[in-house]
Amino acid sequence: MQWETVIGLEVHTQLTTQSKIFSGASIAFGAEPNTQACAVDLALPGVLPVLNQGAVERAVKFGLAIGAKLNRVNLFARKNYFYPDLPKGYQISQFELPIVEGGALTIQVPSSESGQAESKTVRLTRAHLEEDAGKSLHEDFHGMTGIDLNRAGTPLLEIVSEPDMRSAKEAVAYAKALHNLVTWIGICDGNMQEGSFRVDANVSVRPKGQQEFGTRREIKNLNSFRFLEQAIDYEVRWQIEQIEDGHKIQQATVLFDPDTGETRMMRTKEEAHDYRYFPDPDLLPVRLDDDLIAQMQGELPELPQAKQARYQQDYLLSAYDAGLLTQSLAHANYFEAALKTLNTDDLTVGAKHVANWMNGELASALNKADLSIAQSPISPDSLAGLLKRSADNTLNARLAKEVFAAMWAGEGEADAIIEARGLKQMSDSGEIEKIIDEVLAANQKSVEEFRAGKDKAFNALVGQVMKASRGKANPAQVNELLKKKLAG
């Protein structure tokens, strides 16, 4: 039987406010346990929550960025359950009337047939504000559990998608696009190691062609795109196997173990809590007025999709190139800075040149070193400096790569390296002719072969000339002069 995978994602993004969503305590990562938890975070008797306006503003920005409906009146509710790292015994979250409803995100997915990227729209269900819980530390305390409430009350925007994705690859593409968007508009730092962007995946399978969804299982807390893909792939195989073996899938929450690459059950639906949601009487309904919305709209930068379209239109870049250059705000900023410094007469030529280098040499170097574009040892200005020498034929392609490597190694700017290493391309025809004469004299055999009609011999001679010039001769000039000499 042919199976179809259905995936919806719930992503918890930590917002970039200074303080917590309902208290004034700091949310900086990595502090000593319980040093960033005030009376409100500890849920001392009598304390009350006060909503951080910054969290509301960030949620509004997100809603505007995805073309969603903003609920002008939205509500905070209490989600009641007991756990030691949940100090109040309830989480303040939004249930009915979330701040953001609907909206959509366009993603690029590689088509299985053509290998070309195709765009697809993933619909969003809602995004709501809530507070994070603290952390339970089960190791390090023999026979006990340590509770760290630094994280308790950290503002989160939980972004819920419709079950619109049909493969792990699509889920990853969506997660990456979302990650790009929230960091792009500055509402989340996107740091997945520190838990600023956490993904839960709802996964089910159904026979191809069937309308209704299969029973889903929710994979909790995936903190890397790689784990997201592995976990979904495993889960899909497991579910298909179960069904084909005649078992029914039970609605459940599961955890992914990166060590084994498997998912394992946390709890079934029967064990699920009745959270007894009700509107939090300590907080007033949140009202979004026109001024706030207009202000947030004004603060939004040009969004990734708009920028990509503009790159394609203004610079005649391919969708592929433009997509890569807008994969993050840092990429786009890098691109634009390098292009500006390069300052070519024809911007489309310069743009293509920068794009080739960013998506080629620079991307592979960063990838190999496991660095982000923001951490690149070569600044956009420096890269432009190198590209200038390539554009004015000072460097041929091979030499340009050599200079790039030296820049990467920290040897300085392109011009300084060219100078220090004497790498200037040889364009003086007299000098090149002298070398050609020497090479022809020393390789009479090849000359005869060429004259006997063997084209290969010509290439061998070019190679010899290039070698003799230590790679500095302009290859086009070598070709031309050599042809002339041999003809003469």
Place this chain on the structure above:
Amino acid sequence: MIHANLKQLSALLAENKTSSVELCTEYLDRIAALNPTLNAFITVDRERTLAEARTADARRAQGEAGPLLGVPIAHKDIFCAEGWLTTCGSKMLSNFVSPYDAHIVSQFKAAGMPSLGKTNMDEFAMGSSNETSFFGPVKNPWDLKAVPGGSSGGAAACVAARLAPAATGTDTGGSIRQPAALCNITGLKPTYGVCSRYGMIAFASSLDQAGPMAQSAEDCALLLNAMAGFDRRDSTSLQREQEDYSRDLAQPLKGLKIGLPKEFFGEGLSADTAKAIEAAIAEYKKLGAETVEVSLPNMGLSVPVYYVLAPAEASSNLSRFDGVRYGHRAAEYGDLTDMYEKSRAEGFGAEVKRRILIGTYVLSHGYYDAYYIQAQKLRRLIAQDFIEAFKQCDVILGPTAPTTAFDLGAKNADPVQMYLSDIYTIAVNLAGLPGMSLPCGFGTDGRPIGLQLIGNYFAEAKMLNVAHQYQLATDWHQRKPEGI
């Protein structure tokens, strides 16, 4: 001096005829003598009180002169007070020393009022007789066999017995007004949002409101001046201009329209209470007021609505008492669930458990719409009734409680009977209106009777004016219990 009211004490201090230290010492001595009988205080800390009194005297010596400076006050044990044991009448918090001051407590500190201690109360303010306190019931100073009312029973008893000239209380369904009535003192519950709830241990957040309890309306006005005001730590606290609640006290009542809801004078009201209220109405007519019959057709629903909404909020508010970070934790337990169950089973009393169970039930999946949502709708209808009534009158008048104080233990077996003792007060909380109780006579059993006034939103000053004029014409509020 001990029998003087707050305003008189304020004058004595202003004229340097006494000091805060002297005053506090007298009250502390009286508390030491009478509290073993009355059980009005859970915590008394002589040294701490005297230290605060010395600070007040020093402030006066430096030229400060607020009307409350140096006059002591007793705080209901629901208010967090830095360095004070703050139990909320529960075993659950019997070891909790607050690291911070409630807004109300810091307001009174700023006004220079030393704290005489923390008063007894029904556990987590759940009760109408003060019998649910982990620290034992409070005795009514008028009759030691009688309850003082609740939940601010300790506060009412200590003002009545002159163990303190003033006290703070909280009122979720009548917890200031009903004990004030049963103990012959004056107590006021402000409009919801007038006093910050920060640091006041929550029972039912949408209903809880702090208020003053004292010998007279005039004293309550002075206290409310210090209590009221916006506090950004409480999102439900209202941002309004500071007002002087004493400003209208002297206004004559000529032409005042008093609304008499027919629902307040029907079945269930005892004959002696009805008679005392009739007499009070006659007194008001003598003062130039007119009466008009009004109707609150949905008032009969207020007790059931309240006993859905208040427990629902309470069940969630009390979840933080889990034995993890503070408060009572069972000595021995197995796993985490066992720790929760044992700690909460041991830490909470029967009435608190009953309400947590009711609240959990009405919020449960499948019951929420039928109970919680329905109750919220009815709550709006009840509030609407008052809005209609206030189109015809300036204040509403009626009894505070259906009977005088009942005997200790009389209603313990029947929670519904107990709940009905708040039948005239609960609707006011559901509507968020201000209300107060003032003494207006005594029953055939010699126990006090309270008159309830209900004002329109933010009409505290008007209500206090109406109460004060009555207290100028009568002396019920000056009567004090004999024999203690």
